[in-house]
Amino acid sequence: MSDAAKEAFDALTETVGRVTVDDPKMQAENVDVFYAEKQAIYDVTLDVAKNEVVAMIGPSGCGKSTFLRCLNRMNDTIPSCKVSGNITLEGESLYSSAMDPVMLRARVGMVFQKPNPFAKSIYDNVAYGPKIHGLANNRAELDDIVESSLHRAGLFDEVKDRLNAPGTSLSGGQQQRLCIARTIAVSPEVILMDEPCSALDPIATARIEELIDELRENYAIAIVTHSMQQAARVSQRTAYFHLGKLVEVGETKTIFTNPSHELTENYITGRFG
Amino acid sequence: MDKLHLDQHISQQFNQELEDIRNRVLAMGGLVEQQVTNGLTALLENDGDLAEQVSRSDYEVNAMEVEIDEECIQVLARRAPTASDLRLIVAVIKAITDLERIGDEAEKLGRFAAELSSSNRTLEYRKELRHLGGLVRSMLHDSLDAFARLDADAALTIAQRDEDVNAEYENLTRLLTTHLVEDPRRVTEILKITWCARALERIGDHSVNICEYVVYLVKGRDIRHTNIASDHSSTDNNDETS
Amino acid sequence: MSDETTQRVRATLKKRYLKEKLFRGFGITAIAASLGFLVILLGSIIYKGMPAFQATYLKVDITLNEDTLGVGGTVSDAEMQGANFSGAIKSAMRDRFPDVKKRKAKKNLYALVSSGAEYALAEYMINNREQFGQTVSLWLLADDEADALIKRNKDLSKPIRRGEFKNDSSALVTRLNKDQLGWLQSFKDAGDTDVRISSTFFTNGNSREPEQAGIRAALVGSAYTLLITFALSFPIAVAAAIYLEEFAPQNRWTDLVEVNINNLAAVPSIVFGLLGLAVFINYLQLPRSAPVVGGVVLSLMTLPTIIISSRAALKAVPPSIREAARGLGASPVQVVTHHVLPLAMPGILTGTIIGLAQALGETAPLLMIGMVAFIVDIPGSVTDPSTVLPVQVFLWADAPERAFTERTSAAIMVLLAFLIVMNLAAVLLRKKFERRW
Numbered sequence: 043m044s045d046a047a048k049e050a051f052d053a054l055t056e057t058v059g060r061v062t063v064d065d066p067k068m069q070a071e072n073v074d075v076f077y078a079e080k081q082a083i084y085d086v087t088l089d090v091a092k093n094e095v096v097a098m099i100g101p102s103g104c105g106k107s108t109f110l111r112c113l114n115r116m117n118d119t120i121p122s123c124k125v126s127g128n129i130t131l132e133g134e135s136l137y138s139s140a141m142d143p144v145m146l147r148a149r150v151g152m153v154f155q156k157p158n159p160f161a162k163s164i165y166d167n168v169a170y171g172p173k174i175h176g177l178a179n180n181r182a183e184l185d186d187i188v189e190s191s192l193h194r195a196g197l198f199d200e201v202k203d204r205l206n207a208p209g210t211s212l213s214g215g216q217q218q219r220l221c222i223a224r225t226i227a228v229s230p231e232v233i234l235m236d237e238p239c240s241a242l243d244p245i246a247t248a249r250i251e252e253l254i255d256e257l258r259e260n261y262a263i264a265i266v267t268h269s270m271q272q273a274a275r276v277s278q279r280t281a282y283f284h285l286g287k288l289v290e291v292g293e294t295k296t297i298f299t300n301p302s303h304e305l306t307e308n309y310i311t312g313r314f315g
Numbered sequence: 316m317d318k319l320h321l322d323q324h325i326s327q328q329f330n331q332e333l334e335d336i337r338n339r340v341l342a343m344g345g346l347v348e349q350q351v352t353n354g355l356t357a358l359l360e361n362d363g364d365l366a367e368q369v370s371r372s373d374y375e376v377n378a379m380e381v382e383i384d385e386e387c388i389q390v391l392a393r394r395a396p397t398a399s400d401l402r403l404i405v406a407v408i409k410a411i412t413d414l415e416r417i418g419d420e421a422e423k424l425g426r427f428a429a430e431l432s433s434s435n436r437t438l439e440y441r442k443e444l445r446h447l448g449g450l451v452r453s454m455l456h457d458s459l460d461a462f463a464r465l466d467a468d469a470a471l472t473i474a475q476r477d478e479d480v481n482a483e484y485e486n487l488t489r490l491l492t493t494h495l496v497e498d499p500r501r502v503t504e505i506l507k508i509t510w511c512a513r514a515l516e517r518i519g520d521h522s523v524n525i526c527e528y529v530v531y532l533v534k535g536r537d538i539r540h541t542n543i544a545s546d547h548s549s550t551d552n553n554d555e556t557s
Numbered sequence: 558m559s560d561e562t563t564q565r566v567r568a569t570l571k572k573r574y575l576k577e578k579l580f581r582g583f584g585i586t587a588i589a590a591s592l593g594f595l596v597i598l599l600g601s602i603i604y605k606g607m608p609a610f611q612a613t614y615l616k617v618d619i620t621l622n623e624d625t626l627g628v629g630g631t632v633s634d635a636e637m638q639g640a641n642f643s644g645a646i647k648s649a650m651r652d653r654f655p656d657v658k659k660r661k662a663k664k665n666l667y668a669l670v671s672s673g674a675e676y677a678l679a680e681y682m683i684n685n686r687e688q689f690g691q692t693v694s695l696w697l698l699a700d701d702e703a704d705a706l707i708k709r710n711k712d713l714s715k716p717i718r719r720g721e722f723k724n725d726s727s728a729l730v731t732r733l734n735k736d737q738l739g740w741l742q743s744f745k746d747a748g749d750t751d752v753r754i755s756s757t758f759f760t761n762g763n764s765r766e767p768e769q770a771g772i773r774a775a776l777v778g779s780a781y782t783l784l785i786t787f788a789l790s791f792p793i794a795v796a797a798a799i800y801l802e803e804f805a806p807q808n809r810w811t812d813l814v815e816v817n818i819n820n821l822a823a824v825p826s827i828v829f830g831l832l833g834l835a836v837f838i839n840y841l842q843l844p845r846s847a848p849v850v851g852g853v854v855l856s857l858m859t860l861p862t863i864i865i866s867s868r869a870a871l872k873a874v875p876p877s878i879r880e881a882a883r884g885l886g887a888s889p890v891q892v893v894t895h896h897v898l899p900l901a902m903p904g905i906l907t908g909t910i911i912g913l914a915q916a917l918g919e920t921a922p923l924l925m926i927g928m929v930a931f932i933v934d935i936p937g938s939v940t941d942p943s944t945v946l947p948v949q950v951f952l953w954a955d956a957p958e959r960a961f962t963e964r965t966s967a968a969i970m971v972l973l974a975f976l977i978v979m980n981l982a983a984v985l986l987r988k989k990f991e992r993r994w
Contacts, residue, residue: 116884121806144886152884158877161900170895171885221881228885271395298397300535310397313323 050304051284058303059292063091063279067232067262068113068150073127075108075286077120082108085127086288088281090232095254095263097277097294099270101309104283106266110234112136113264114150115143131232148175151230155237157217159209159224164201167209167220168192171228187227195223196253215246222253226261233257235265239272251276270310274298282306321403329394333403336386340407340414343379344459347414347421350376351455351518354424355448358441358511363432369425376418380411402535406528410462413521413528417455420514420521427507427514440494440501440508444515447483451515451522454480458522458529467533470526480519487512602973606966612755612768613704614696615670615744619649621682622690630689637683642675646697654740665737669744671698673769696751701767701960702733703741707750713742730959758967762933763949767960770953772971774932778848778943779917779975782928785852785939786916790859791909797860798867798905803893822861829858830922838926845927846942854922859912866908870901902990910983914976920947946972 062069066089075083083105090096090113098106108117115136117123129136136146148171159167168188171177178184188205192198197219201212209220218238225233235254239247254263254276267273273280273294280297282290282305290297290306301307308314321333350369357366387404390396396404431441454476461470488509495505530538623629625645628636650666651657657666674697681695682688699707706713711729717738718728733741744750761771797818805811833854837843843850874897882892923929928944929952936943944952946968953965 114884116880119883144888147884147886152880154877154880154884156877158875158881160878160881160896170882170887174885174887174891174895224881224885270397274397299401301398307398308323311400312325312329313320314325 051287051289054287054289054303054305057087057288058290058306061087061089061288061291063089063094065092066090067092067094067132068264069128069130070109070113071128071130073109073112073125073129075105075112075117075126076122076124078122082286083112084286086283088288088291090262090264091279092262093258093260094279095258095265095277096279096281097273098264098266098281098283099268099273099309100283100289102268103285105286106281106283107236109283109288110236110264110266111152113232113234114147114152116147116152118143148228149230150232150234151225151228153218153221153225153233153235153238156241157214157221159212159217159220162209163206164192164209164212164220165205168223168227171224175228177228191223191227192220194226194257195219196249196256197223213246215242215249218242218246218250219253222250222257226257230261232262232264235263237266237268240268247272270298282309284309320399326394329390332386332390332394333400336383336390336407337403339379339383339386340411341459341463343376343383343411343414344462346379347376347418348452348455348459350418350421351424351452354421354428355444355452355515357428358424358431359445359448361428361432361441363429366425366428366432370422370429371425373418373422376415380415383407383411399532399535402532406532410525410528413524417518417521420518423514424511427511431504431507434504440491440505441511443487443490444508444511447480447487447512447515450476450480450483451519454519454522458525461529462525465529465533467530470529470533471538474523474526477519477523480516484512484516484519602966602969605963606968606970607963608705608708609758609963609967610754611708611752612757613699613707614751614753615699615703616694616747616749616751617646617649617653617670617697618692618694619645619678620652620692621645621688626682630686634683638679640679640682642678642682646670646674646678654743662736665734666740669700669703669737669740671700671768672766673764674698696753698757698768699750701958702731703737704768705960706731706733706738706741707745708752713738713745732959758964762935763931763944763952764933767956767958767964770961770964772946772949772964772968774935775944775946775949775968776971776975777935778851778928778932779945781848781936781939781943782851782855782923782945783913783917785849786855786859787909787913789853790856790863790912793856794860794863794909794912795867795905798864798871799893799898801864802868802871803897804889818861818864822865824858825921826858826919827921827925829854830925832857833922833926844940844942846930846932846944847940848928848936848943848945849939850926851923851928851945852939854926855916855919858919858922859916862912862915863905863908866911867901867905870904870908871897873904874900899990903987906983906986906990910979914979917945917976917979918947918972920945920951923948946975 068090070089071087073083073086074081086105086109088096088109098110100106111117112125112129113136117125125137131146131149134141160170162170165188168191169178169184172184172187178187189198192201197216200216201207201220204211209217212220218241222233222238238254239250242250251272254265257263265273265276277294279291280294281288282297282301282303284305290301290303292302297306298310301310321337322330324330324333350372353365354369356362357369387408390404394400454473457473457476458470461467461473491505491509491512495502498505524539527537527539530536619625625648626640626642627644628640632640647663647667650670651663654666657663677698678695706729713729716722716725716728717733717735718725718730722728729738731738741750757769758771759776760773761769762774764770801811801814805814833850837850837853838845878896878900879892882896883889887895923945927942929948930942930944931952932942932944934941950965950968950972953961953968
């Protein structure tokens, strides 16, 4: 980090730009995350609005993935991970005793970096979530859910003749769309995506990005990405994380033409910082 | 963020490309400025040779515009610049268009100077252009300087000087109209001088555009077609908050 | 690359390729050597063991009447069982060789027929009552020494390797004497000897007489023992592995448990035998020599192996699968049972089979709990006294009769076959569980 950038970072006490939105789906307030003694996230406050794609960008180890995983308590299984601050979904606190993590993850779905279909058929991959949550009363209902989920993930036409083929027989992009179909089959309210295209080729990436744009109609989406171009393409708002701090939040169109903070500028233009 | 830090990209190649574009623009600006100066001198000093030279060397400016354009397109396609880099490229693409137009106007000055050089009689009328020419030249010079130094505040001040240029142009038009009435035999010459005044006024406008691009490049704000004065103050406020 | 670099690289190329060739050569030699040893071992075992699946029979005309048997033709089966079949056989042998008069010579003559022949005869009589009072030609099982000579088709006219022929390699190695060889030759000349494929080896329990000794008791004992071992160790080990791998918190206690499990895998098996003796037999008063105790002891020994391999298999399941399931809202137990366990199952099964194979070949701990007993009866349940295949091999290898050599080799063959069957079962199970994606 250059001296100037280091100074700017040390001086940073408050996120630049507006962190709240008018119609929030999820709200994170003053979130700190510790891994044992090491603090991974410093006082992050950020809203996720309804029908919005918010992109989180930043260099490796900046805490964006950690923050994303706090939004559906995926960090629970790491015993040394402590989350403080308040995160709410529709006003309900995520980390209160009243919130069941299993229930929460049905409402806040997650798509991962590497396509990770289960070692099951395409059908069973999508049907798994509805099955364990008892969302379908009978086979016909389950069929409907599977079909509509695959449709919404833009995969149905490609796989309708081989629903019983293994999920892993699909191409990487198809697998990732299968994972998205699997996630939306549970009818979540929010979808978290952790670098969903990092393992895909540009065409598959374009398909997923198109899909994300369509999904925005019905879901709130938070996406972590290493590709700034992707953030620029799919998101309405962009949040820039640096060394655990949320440096800047703003409308994507502003962030990518005229960011306010020097660190954001340095990062998105590929300067030393 | 008054500096662009063009040398701080992780990609050295990218640094060089941007630096090269900037230098070429400044060189083009210098050339255009020289053309304007020469055109004006030829007009005022009744120097036919210089006038010929000015009217024939516009192709250099045009070639530079094409080259810089090509370079900018390459950067856009291959580097996908963002933020200040993006603004620099956009500002450059726009600025060179204006510079090329200024070059055209300078060529016009040269052409009229060549045509007028055959008659010494209009020299006294042409002297009327001196003041306007001085205003415009210094404006062009200062705006290119602001571009080189990325000085948005200076650019805003320079842009405001266009009002003086316009006022001087108004005066000059009125004066030339009077001459026209008084000396109807010189209609053609006086009309040509009016067109020269018009060209100088256009150069002033293009200089204002360049100033606007400087502001856009540095502040990230588009101040075209707005009240510059009020915008100036609000930009300052914005500066303090960010 | 500059010219100089190219040249330098070229200079080393030859050496590098030579090294590679050498390395490959060593590898192939090693494999060939081990294959050779394996072939020699298996070959010798099969060569030695094959005769155990054959038995020699002698054809003797036996008179079955009240004089010879000492009972009437209409007595009950039980009484018939107790009749003097031994006498009938002896008189038949006497009839065949009327010249034999001396008491000692007669005894030698009778010894040509197996002592078990009378039981076969009794069974024949009970099943064929209408032949009472008749003289019938019957094939009687030959004694082990006669059996060995006939089976291998030895030249009976050769001298016996004893006394002056001590160093004659072509002389016969047998405990029979000259007379017995002569009688045997006469049987052979009359075409009254027959070498048949015999199932005796698989149907009988152990016996003092090698020609009657069989593997069945040990086989059934091994099966019972392994059943107990599997039933105990598999679920316990898998449950332990799942808990340790998926649920247990990472702290000093789990580390301690892990270290102990690893150490247990290295404990000499005889220690487990001592433990079994002390705890299960002396303290809990469980029956001695029983597969149930053997199974428990062997599962103690097998547990660490299965736990370690199961943990490795669970660890090998990609974390992304767990994340995917958790991300969909599966509870921790659902994550394990629906996704992790099915994917780890092939690995777990492999570990289990390795553990069970180890248990199958184990002798030492079973000696400690008395499974080394002489078992004639086929065990009917897991609490009956029994022995196991490796112990049987051990016992026979120790027996003085030469005919037990072939039984030993045959028992080893059965043990190997048992292992192959187990491995086959494992492969089939793997195929069934393993998802081909």
